[in-house]
Amino acid sequence: MSQSPGKMSARNWDEFMEGIWRQNPVFVMVLGMCPTLAVTVSGVNALSMGLATTFVLVCSCGLVSLLRKLIPKEVRIATYIVIIATFVTVVDYVIQAVSLALYDALGAFIQLIVVNCIILGRAEAHASKNPPMAAMTNALGMGVGFTIGLLALGTVREILGAGSLFGISLFGADFQPWVIMVLPPGGFFVLGAWLLFFAALERRKQRKLAEATQNA
Amino acid sequence: MNSQAILPQTTPAAAMIRTLGLIAAICGLIIVAAYQGTYDAVQENKRIAVERAVFKVIPAAKSIVEYSALPAGGVEKIAAGATAPAGALKFYAGYDAGGELAGIAAEGAAKGYADTVRILFAYDLATSSISAFSVVAMRETPGIGDKILVDKDFLANFPLEAKVSTDLKALANAIVTVKHGSKTKPWEVDAISGATITSRAVGKAINDAAQALLPRVAPNLDKLKEKS
Amino acid sequence: MHESAAYIFVNALLANNFVLAMFLGLCPFLGVSGKLDTAFPMGVATTFVMLVASLCAYGLNLLLTAFQLEFLRLISYIVIIASSVQLVEMVLKKYSPALFRALGIYLPLITTNCAVLGVALFQTAREYDFVQSMAFSFGGGAGFTLALVLMASVRERLQLSDVPSVAQGTALSLMLAGILSLAFMGFAGLGG
Secondary structure: OOOOOHHHHHHHHHHHHHHHHHHOOOOOOOHHHHHHHHHOOOOHHHHHHHHHHHHHHHHHHHHHHOOOOOHHHHHHHHHHHHHHHHHHHHHHHHHHHOHHHHHHHHHHHHHHHHOOOOHHHHHHOOHOOHHHHHHHHHHHHHHHHHHHHHHHHHHHHHHHHOEEOOOOEEEOOOOOHHHHHHOHHHHHHHHHHHOOOOOOOOHHHHHHHHHHHHHH | OOOOOOOOOOOOOHHHHHHHHHHHHHHHHHHHHHHHHHHHHHHHHHHHHHHHHHHOOOOOOOOEEEEEEOOOOOOEEOOOOOOOOOEEEEEEEEEOOOOOOEEEEEEEEOOOOEEEEEEEEEEEEEOEEEEEEEEEOOOOOOOOOHHHHHHHHHHHOOOOEEEEEOOOOOOOOOOOOEEEOOOOOOOOEEEEOOOHHHHHHHHHHHHHHHHHHHHHHHHHHHHHHHOO | OOOOHHHHHHHHOOOOOOOOOOOOHHHHHHHHHOOHHHHHHHHHHHHHHHHHHHHHHHHHHHHHHHHHHHHHHHHHHHHHHHHHHHHHHHHHHOHHHHHHHHHHOOHHHHHHHHHHHHHHHHHHHHHOOOHHHHHHHHHHHHHHHHHHHHHHHHHHHHHOOOOOOOOOHHHHHHHHHHHHHHHHHOOOOOOO
């Protein structure tokens, strides 16, 4: 079965973009909430967590897709989890080797990537039914979308709660940080605010669309 | 329409076991490869972190030797990479440029506001006091709990008296955190007003660790004095 | 550390509530807390799995440390949790089919509940002994159930209120969770 190169790359691009906007794990599917709220107290932590999750996503989906014809139907979920746990263990050690400070900051949530619903969901819904290239491209898109979501939260919480961005102080020493933003309630509020923002945007788009069809 | 019913295909047990075994083998290989590949880097990182922390609390120290205080009494040097014997307490002896003992450091931990507060404290054997402490890991509230690092009055608690009792079973006076402004004894820790929980965690961490470690270390001063 | 089991229990239940302070178990918290009748059984089922997982994790950890196989910790924990959930499913199906049906898809989803794996990981990191681990997982599960029940009660009432349609759905649940979390911050230092 041959496909023209143009069509192939268009399909790959589609796979990639799905996770970034249409099916963004954080804002649309609202999955993987635990690390999203726990780790996003600063931009650096958010970015690191996003990258770690993306790595696990791509590798797990790749391996699941490669083995998809071999994995027995009855135990597929358990098998996916074992594969995901393997790559999370790898990421765990890699982060320790790179920076112990980052490892302490992310804490148990690195290992909790195993139960991030996004990865299991992707493996079950997509990687088990598609060839490796497509599976990994889609996983990459999801990972990038997840990272963007984390960054959206992390940067806002860091700016408001610590007056800095990626460690660089923005407002000088006299800034009174809104401490609640880097505490648990702040996480809930900021994510709620983002969802509200996107819902309002969507509402506006729908209204414009309705107006356009009425006037046409 | 098919006249034959299509039966759901169940995988035969042998094939399942073979495949699962294969997957387990692949995963096992990946994990072991990652563990071995990063082992040296991780150990080095840990060593650097410990060194930095000990140098911070014992400023005069130029080199560190790791020791373990055995439950039966006596101290034993821990070779690099070896594990301490069961029930032994780990501590670090810092030696200055001349090879003389500058102080010992040990870790302590206690529950703070958010999670465990892990600290490293330095003990000066000449004055029988805790000279300084630094935070190894904590998740306390920024701006409130993390004041223990910078609050001048809190830092003025140190040096903190920590004499071992005459029967060498515990500290002569337990280290306890008291309300801000009510410190009367040299072994009390004056809490930071508004950050009592984190202050109490520091006091408890030091007390729990010192009560267990110092009685074992005190009789072995001579062994520690010279850098072996 | 030398904390009493009672302190650990109360702490995990209130001051360091698994959902509202430690951000564990959020997916089911936002997903199942719509109705009180499903929220409470879900909480109980999760608590039970957490107890079993904690028990197994404690034993597994002893075994792995004895053989210096710490790098297999994560993978063995998750396999044990998946098996425990499978076990609970089978038991429920046999002894309480109505409940089994009511919980539906959410029962197998307990496997991916961060709270269950979180219990195992945290008790290992904090080096709790057996009694402390049991108190921790029981308190954590009870705290999860408490947060779930509170959330469900409020959400049921909110269905009768006039909420702007932009905010309805997950955004509202999150704002609610934020307020609950704020309230629970008042428990800080309890028992300690």
